[in-house]
Amino acid sequence: MSRFFVVGGAGFIGSHLVDRLVDVGEVTVFDDLSIGKRAFIAGHLASGRATLVEGDARELAPLESSVAGHDVVFHLAANPEARWGLDNPRLDLEQGTIATWNVVEAMRRNGLRKLVFSSSGTMYGDTDEVCAEGDLGKLPISLYGASKYAGEALISAYAECFDLQAWIFRFGNIVGPRGTHGAALDFLNKLAKTPDELEVLGDGTQAKPYIFVDDCVDGILFGLEHASDRLNVYNLAPPDFTSVRRIAELCIAHSPNPNATIRYTGGDRGWPGDVPQSRMDGSKLAALGWKPSRTSDEAVSAAVKALATEVFSGR
Numbered sequence: 001m002s003r004f005f006v007v008g009g010a011g012f013i014g015s016h017l018v019d020r021l022v023d024v025g026e027v028t029v030f031d032d033l034s035i036g037k038r039a040f041i042a043g044h045l046a047s048g049r050a051t052l053v054e055g056d057a058r059e060l061a062p063l064e065s066s067v068a069g070h071d072v073v074f075h076l077a078a079n080p081e082a083r084w085g086l087d088n089p090r091l092d093l094e095q096g097t098i099a100t101w102n103v104v105e106a107m108r109r110n111g112l113r114k115l116v117f118s119s120s121g122t123m124y125g126d127t128d129e130v131c132a133e134g135d136l137g138k139l140p141i142s143l144y145g146a147s148k149y150a151g152e153a154l155i156s157a158y159a160e161c162f163d164l165q166a167w168i169f170r171f172g173n174i175v176g177p178r179g180t181h182g183a184a185l186d187f188l189n190k191l192a193k194t195p196d197e198l199e200v201l202g203d204g205t206q207a208k209p210y211i212f213v214d215d216c217v218d219g220i221l222f223g224l225e226h227a228s229d230r231l232n233v234y235n236l237a238p239p240d241f242t243s244v245r246r247i248a249e250l251c252i253a254h255s256p257n258p259n260a261t262i263r264y265t266g267g268d269r270g271w272p273g274d275v276p277q278s279r280m281d282g283s284k285l286a287a288l289g290w291k292p293s294r295t296s297d298e299a300v301s302a303a304v305k306a307l308a309t310e311v312f313s314g315r
Contacts (some may be wrong), residue, residue, distance in 0.1 A: 004028070007057055007103055008077030009050075010036030012180045013118065015212045017074060018101035020221060022049040030066055032056045035080050036178050057099035063106040072114045072224070077101045078147070080181040082122070083271050085143035096147025104158045104264040113163060116224055117155055119170045120148045121209070121237060121280050128277035133170070133233045133284055142273030152233075159231045169222050172237030172280055172296075174222075175303035176213030177310065183244060184304050187251040188311040195257040201270035202264070204245035207280040209237040212299035215292040222290040234288075243298045244270075250301060256306035 002025040008014040009029030018041055020025045027050040027137035029041055055062035057077045067073060070214030079085065079095045100117070107115060124131040125138030140146045158165065159162040180186045191198055211219075217237045225236070245262075252260045269276040282291070 002026075002071040003069060004065050004072050004074065005030060006074045006076065006124065007031075007099075008036060008061075010038060010041050010052070011045050011076060012176075012178050013037075013213060013216060013218045014074070014076045014175055015040035015178060017076070018044060020052055021218055025071075027051070028053060030055050030057070030063065030065065031077070037178075040178055047186065049285040051096060053218070054104045057102055058094050060102045060106060063102050067106050067112065070112060072103070072116065073103065073107055074116045075100065076118045078118070079144055082142045082144035082273060086272060088118055088243070091308055093145035093167070093184070095276060096144065096239070097150040098149035100147075101154055101240050104164065105155060105159065107164065108158065108162050113165050115155065115164060116220060117151065117166060117168045118127040119152055119168050119190045120145060121172055121235070121278050122275060123149055123152070123170055123171050123204060124280075126275050128279060130279040130281050131235075132281040133235055135183050140273065143243040144273075145282055153244060156231055165230055167220075167227060167232045167234075169220055169223065169234055169236045170280070171216065172209035172211045172235075174213050175210050175299055177303070178213075180309055183247050183308055184251060185311070187248055187306055188255065188304070190255070191251060191255040191260060194256065198248055198252060198262050200248050200262055200264050202244060202267050202274075202276070203264050204248065205243060206274070206276040208245040208267060208275075209241045209280050210296045210299045210303075211237055211292050212294050214304055215286065215299070216295060219285060219290055219292065223285060223288070226288050226290075232284045235280045235282050236285065237282050238292045238294070238296045238299070239282060240296045241279060242300045246297065247300055247304070251308070254304055
């Protein structure tokens with residue numbers, strides 16, 4: 001039995017990870033509940049299989065005192081919505097770069113060695129080429145992507161300088177129940193307010209790889225178990241992709257008004273910093289023995305169905 005420490009464990013991906021970890025060890029969730037929800041892990045708290053420490057990862061002291069005695073640290077806390085950085089340019093610095101430094105420094109001070117970090121395909125910058133783990137020819141164009149880039153660099157340095165062992169997973173777009181952000185949830189919330197029309201930023205041709213949250217957690221745990229280098233970096237995404245237009249159509253189909261119309265605002269991207277076309281090569285993790293169980297379209301379809309139930313029946 002291991003002791004797991006999950007930074008951001010009450011959030012979307014974090015809570016699904018906690019669902020799995022409680023079956024194999026003791027789990028401490030560290031979360032400020034600004035985006036994450038106690039309800040997502042309430043059953044585990046009530047059963048005693050998980051404990052919650054309400055703390056802010058932007059502060060080192062609470063992390064340092066809380067992480068002591070754990071075997072594996074999962075760091076999933078971050079700004080959940082890349083667009084928010086446009087209104088608050090310091091947001092990703094604090095919730096991304098500084099929070100990540102606090103995590104690795106808290107680990108160093110406590111003599112902990114094993115870290116799992118949630119990174120992002122935004123690392124690869126503005127390119128529609130299929131990107132593998134070694135393809136970093138272009139720099140990120142969003143503040144969110146920049147914070148992930150900086151986080152990976154910090155982790156790499158700590159691995160070399162302080163004998164940290166790390167597993168870095170560059171996610172595609174994660175979707176599924178309990179979603180707290182993303183295009184599908186945004187569209188469904190818009191339809192709840194304006195049932196007859198859905199405004200979509202851009203022209204709808206933007207397309208990215210989507211992975212269902214259960215597959216995301218499976219991939220993380222598989223990589224943790226089967227990869228053993230000092231620094232293990234893997235893309236976690238399906239080989240295909242789904243367009244914004246397709247997501248909008250699915251959201252309308254699962255809304256109370258399936259005859260709603262779509263109004264595109266125009267342009268090839270939704271907002272400054274958005275990467276309109278993203279493709280990720282997951283063959284490195286596949287060679288290790290793992291592939292997602294759903295295609296991108298299947299993941300989006302399942303996620304929209306689950307999220308529509310949450311949005312239109314009351315969360």
